[in-house]
Amino acid sequence: MSDLQILLISIGVALIVVVLLYNAWQDWRARRSMRQSLPDTGHDVLMRDAAPRREPVWQAGRPAADESAEADPACEAVIDIALAHPVAGESLAEALRSITRVGKKPVRVFAEREGGGHRAEALPGESYVSLQLAVVLANRSGPLTAIEWSNLWTLAQNLAERFEGLIEAPDQDAVLRQAAELDARCAAMDAQVGLILQLAQPRPVAAILQAAAEAGFVQARGQWAWMAENGLPRFALQIDAAEGGSAHRVDLVLDVPNSLPDDQAFSRMVAVGRDLATRLDAHVLDDQGRTFQDGSAPAIDRQISALYDQLDQAGFLAGTDRAARVFS
Missing domain, CATH: 3.30.1400.10 (ZipA, C-terminal FtsZ-binding domain)
Structure with missing residues (x-):
C-alpha cells in the first residue's frame, strides 16, 4: 500500500470521527434544552394522571346524521355531477327545488356533503361537492323514454354549468334497454x-x-x-x-x-x-x-x-x- 493511499484512508477515518462527535454534541444540547423547558415535577411527565374522559355530546347546530336513502340501481338510472368547488346548501337547494320529475317519471336528487356523507336534500349551513340525479327506469306509465332521459340530461347540464360541475352518466342506449326490460318484468307482476x-x-x-x-x-x-x-x-x-x-x-x-x-x-x-x-x-x-x-x-x-x-x-x-x- 502506497503512502498516498494510507494518507487518504486516515483522512476519511478522521472525517467520520468528527461527524460522530458533532452529532453526539447536538444530541446532548437538545436533551439539556428539553430538561430546562420542562417543569421539575419529581416524576415522569408522561406518567401523569390522565384527564377525565369526556363523552361525546350532541350540540345544537351540528349537522344531523346522514340519511339512509340512496339511489336504487335496480330501478333507477343515475347521472353524477362532480362539483369543481364546494357549494353552499342554500344555493344548491334553490337550484334543486324544481327538479322533481321528467315527463311521467319521478326524479330523486342526492347531494354529497363536503367531508363525506349524503343528503336527500341540500340543507343550509352545509357545503356539497357532488350531486346525483336518479330517475325511475319504469313505472305504470311505461319505460323511461328517450325524451325523458334527454330532459334529465338537460337538467344535469344546467346544474353543471351553474356550479362548474363535471357530468358522468351511463350510455343512453343501455339505459333505455334496461328500462324496457324492467317494464316488461314488472308488467307481468302488476295487479x-x-x-x-x-x-x-x-x-x-x-x-x-x-x-x-x-x-x-x-x-x-x-x-x-x-x-x-x-x-x-x-x-x-x-x-x-x-x-x-x-x-x-x-x-x-x-x-x-x-x-x-x-x-x-x-x-x-x-x-x-x-x-x-x-x-x-x-x-x-x-x-x-x-x-x-x-x-x-x-x-x-x-x-x-x-x-x-x-x-x-x-x-x-x-x-x-x-x-x-x-x-x-
Whole structure:
C-alpha cells in the first residue's frame, strides 16, 4: 500500500470521527434544552394522571346524521355531477327545488356533503361537492323514454354549468334497454283487484266518507284506506264524484304491489266491503259488475299470495319504497 493511499484512508477515518462527535454534541444540547423547558415535577411527565374522559355530546347546530336513502340501481338510472368547488346548501337547494320529475317519471336528487356523507336534500349551513340525479327506469306509465332521459340530461347540464360541475352518466342506449326490460318484468307482476259497492240510491260524498270512517277507513297518503297494523294500506276506497257532490258507487281497490303481503288479502277486503255495503245500503259486485260470490274469495287469495311471492323473489317486496317507485 502506497503512502498516498494510507494518507487518504486516515483522512476519511478522521472525517467520520468528527461527524460522530458533532452529532453526539447536538444530541446532548437538545436533551439539556428539553430538561430546562420542562417543569421539575419529581416524576415522569408522561406518567401523569390522565384527564377525565369526556363523552361525546350532541350540540345544537351540528349537522344531523346522514340519511339512509340512496339511489336504487335496480330501478333507477343515475347521472353524477362532480362539483369543481364546494357549494353552499342554500344555493344548491334553490337550484334543486324544481327538479322533481321528467315527463311521467319521478326524479330523486342526492347531494354529497363536503367531508363525506349524503343528503336527500341540500340543507343550509352545509357545503356539497357532488350531486346525483336518479330517475325511475319504469313505472305504470311505461319505460323511461328517450325524451325523458334527454330532459334529465338537460337538467344535469344546467346544474353543471351553474356550479362548474363535471357530468358522468351511463350510455343512453343501455339505459333505455334496461328500462324496457324492467317494464316488461314488472308488467307481468302488476295487479289491482277491486270490488264495487253499488248504492241503492245516490248519497252525498260526505255521508259516504262518514260511513267509511265509522267502518274503520282512515285518510292517509292522500286517500281513504284500510290500514294494516304497521301503518301500510291494505286496500283503498275510491269515489268517482266531486267532494261536494253525490255518488251512486264506491270502489274498493287492492293494489297488490303497494299493499302489505297477506295470505287473506282479498277475503279481508270482502269482509270490510260487506260491512260498508250494509252501512250504505249497497250491493256488492265484482270488478266486472257481476254479483260477487263469497265462495270465490279463497281462490283469489291464493292467486294474490302467489303474486306477492313473485314480487319478493324479483326484489320488489310488496309495500316497500322500491315497489312504490315502479308500481305508481
